[in-house]
Amino acid sequence: MHMLLARTSLAGLALLAGVGLSTLQAQTEERLAKPDATYPEGFALVRTVRELADGRVMVADPLGQVLLIVDMKEGTADTLGGVGQGPGEYRQPDAVYALPGEATLLVDLGNARLSEIGLDGTFGETMPITRGEAGPGGGLVI
Incomplete structure (x- = not known):
């Protein structure tokens, strides 16, 4: 197992060295303009933010265990759902992605x-990330 990981790591480094470095070196620094609006509160960890049609943003904070709709212009946030395992609840909201129809x-x-x-902001259909039996050769990641 250790040897397999070592080979995989070496292959990844070789790929980065051969393909990725020239792309990384070609990137230029771009300074962002002054923001139009800010939100005064902090977050524990944010990996994804989804902009909604009305300009608000949905923020998933897995370490803070919170899912928010933030209105930057008003400086307010509404919490969606809550921590738990039931309908409309989450334990670790890791990411939010756009679906068709503004969902x-x-x-x-x-x-x-x-x-x-x-x-x-209402919770709809829910499905497991994996299906099938756990173990080697089992389970389908959706």
């Missing part, structure tokens, strides 16, 4: 499930 996909690794969130 949002919530990746909740703490509960090992995916949840659809409507434009109004």
Whole structure:
């Protein structure tokens, strides 16, 4: 097992050295303009932010165990759902992604499930991230 990891790491480094470095070196620094709005509160960890049609943003904070809709212009935030395992709850809201029709996909690794969130912030359909039996050769990651 250790040898397999070492080979994989070496292969990854070789790929980075051969392909990735020239791309990384070609990147230029770009300074961002002064923001139009800010949010005064902090977050524990943010990996993804989803901009909604009305300009607000949905923020998943897995370490803070919170899913928020933030209005930067007003400086306010509304918490969606809560911590738990039931409907409309999450244990670790890791990421939010756009779905067709203004819906949002919530990746909740703490509960090992995916949840659809409507434009109004209500929780809809939920499904497990994996299906099938655990173990070698089992389980399908969706």
